Amino acid sequence: xxxxxxxxxxxxxxxxxxxxxxxxxxxxxxxxxxxxxxxxxxxxxxxxxxxxxxxxxxxxxxxxxxxxxxxxxxxxxxxxxxxxxxxxxxxxxxxxxxxxxxxxxxxxxxxxxxxxxxxxxxxxxxxxxxxxxxxxxxxxxxxxxxxxxxxxxxxxxxxxxxxxxxxxxxxxxxxxxxxxxxxxxxxxxxxxxxxxxxxxxxxxxxxxxxxxxxxxxxxxxxxxxxxxxxxxxxxxxxxxxxxxxxxxxxxxxxxxxxxxxxxxxxxxxxxxxxxxxxxxxxxxxxxxxxxxxxxxxxxxxxxxxxxxxxxxxxxx
Numbered sequence: 001x002x003x004x005x006x007x008x009x010x011x012x013x014x015x016x017x018x019x020x021x022x023x024x025x026x027x028x029x030x031x032x033x034x035x036x037x038x039x040x041x042x043x044x045x046x047x048x049x050x051x052x053x054x055x056x057x058x059x060x061x062x063x064x065x066x067x068x069x070x071x072x073x074x075x076x077x078x079x080x081x082x083x084x085x086x087x088x089x090x091x092x093x094x095x096x097x098x099x100x101x102x103x104x105x106x107x108x109x110x111x112x113x114x115x116x117x118x119x120x121x122x123x124x125x126x127x128x129x130x131x132x133x134x135x136x137x138x139x140x141x142x143x144x145x146x147x148x149x150x151x152x153x154x155x156x157x158x159x160x161x162x163x164x165x166x167x168x169x170x171x172x173x174x175x176x177x178x179x180x181x182x183x184x185x186x187x188x189x190x191x192x193x194x195x196x197x198x199x200x201x202x203x204x205x206x207x208x209x210x211x212x213x214x215x216x217x218x219x220x221x222x223x224x225x226x227x228x229x230x231x232x233x234x235x236x237x238x239x240x241x242x243x244x245x246x247x248x249x250x251x252x253x254x255x256x257x258x259x260x261x262x263x264x265x266x267x268x269x270x271x272x273x274x275x276x277x278x279x280x281x282x283x284x285x286x287x288x289x290x291x292x293x294x295x296x297x298x299x300x301x302x303x304x305x306x307x308x309x310x311x312x313x314x315x316x
Contacts, residue, residue: 008027013098014096015053017066018055018056043071071098092264121312129152153208154184205227224249
């Protein structure tokens with residue numbers, strides 16, 4: 001067992017209940033066999049999922065579900081390990097809003113040296129978008145509509161560009177966000193508009209996570225079409241309309257990609273221009289040392305202060 005790294009004090013922020021953000025501090029010992037000690041380099045805040053968790057209105061986390069650890073997978077670096085050859089490796093691990101942790105090495109996904117932290121973080125979220133497309137079984141001649149121009153909506157449209165040769169359209173009714181995503185250069189043309197148009201769609205991906213969006217999805221889907229709720233944990237209660245049954249629609253809902261490691265290997269190896277996508281995603285940045293005020297501001301502050309799609313959290 002390694003003894004070169006002294007005991008580390010780890011800080012994590014958890015939601016103790018609706019509106020209550022709590023700070024926990026723990027001393028971490030040296031990693032045991034099969035474990036690694038990691039330090040977070042970058043994380044992110046999910047504006048949709050974490051806002052409803054903070055308000056206590058998430059249908060997935062009831063009153064008995066707290067305390068709850070919010071947050072995405074983090075980009076981390078190995079500080080210590082029984083196998084000293086691993087020290088210094090950069091990768092992805094599930095930590096939430098936490099600066100240090102002991103994790104099983106088997107759950108660590110290494111990031112190639114030529115891939116930036118931001119690109120790796122987007123890959124984790126793009127895996128969820130790919131999972132939605134796999135659930136729907138989109139083919140090359142299928143037309144797809146994405147409702148919601150947030151980070152999951154944008155990444156769903158991005159991945160659809162690799163799956164279908166037919167029209168892909170994003171519906172985003174917020175003028176500021178619609179203008180923001182106009183700057184993204186997708187792998188091929190993606191229509192960005194406030195309305196779904198007159199056509200009926202083979203597949204509708206609800207990435208807006210609201211009852212209004214789900215109602216719209218049922219309206220614009222063609223008979224026999226599929227609607228997929230792309231998970232970020234914040235979907236409101238929804239109801240199946242008479243149109244759902246009259247049209248014979250199918251409904252699916254995603255969870256985390258069951259094969260994240262394989263998808264990331266593909267994501268890291270692709271030669272595509274993501275510069276505009278990364279720019280639009282990560283225009284907002286906060287420091288972990290500025291929690292809790294910065295965290296609360298990111299989720300509860302005025303929408304006009306948000307410049308990008310995914311607030312980045314820096315830990316250095």
